[in-house]
Amino acid sequence: MNNFILEPDEAGFFEKENLGRTTLVFLRSRDSGRKLVAYYTISCSQIRFEEMHFLRQRTKISNFPAIKIGRLAVIKEFGRFGIGTYCIDNVLLIVNQISKRVGVRYLIVDAYLDLGVTDFYEHYGFKPAPFTRKGDMTALLYFDILSV
Numbered sequence: 001m002n003n004f005i006l007e008p009d010e011a012g013f014f015e016k017e018n019l020g021r022t023t024l025v026f027l028r029s030r031d032s033g034r035k036l037v038a039y040y041t042i043s044c045s046q047i048r049f050e051e052m053h054f055l056r057q058r059t060k061i062s063n064f065p066a067i068k069i070g071r072l073a074v075i076k077e078f079g080r081f082g083i084g085t086y087c088i089d090n091v092l093l094i095v096n097q098i099s100k101r102v103g104v105r106y107l108i109v110d111a112y113l114d115l116g117v118t119d120f121y122e123h124y125g126f127k128p129a130p131f132t133r134k135g136d137m138t139a140l141l142y143f144d145i146l147s148v
Contacts, residue, residue: 066106110138
């Protein structure tokens with residue numbers, strides 16, 4: 001887990017300035033009480049039509065509304081226990097609720113290439129946008145909400 005959540009100034013700034021909402025995920029144990037094991041942050045976003053031209057949408061809009069997973073992290077010792085899946089499931093529930101009141105077409109994430117996180121998201125149906133360039137640290141992955 002990175003310092004985004006551990007340093008109150010950064011996560012607190014996002015909350016205070018309404019730039020994103022962070023959800024903390026705790027596990028309860030008998031001996032140590034509650035332990036922070038993961039978190040995720042989501043915010044409103046968009047994808048420019050030029051970037052998504054390969055989807056061949058029939059529309060005159062220039063930006064597609066999206067919800068962005070800005071941060072998602074699980075403590076290493078709790079990896080492979082389904083906590084990341086739990087986080088994605090919760091994000092999808094939130095996006096489903098939002099999409100009933102506000103237009104949103106895609107769930108997007110900038111996944112770090114060097115950490116192998118793209119495989120995690122692709123497992124849940126995210127697709128890589130084809131415009132990632134050599135040397136990029138992240139790849140934009142998208143999930144079409146209409147596919148749920």
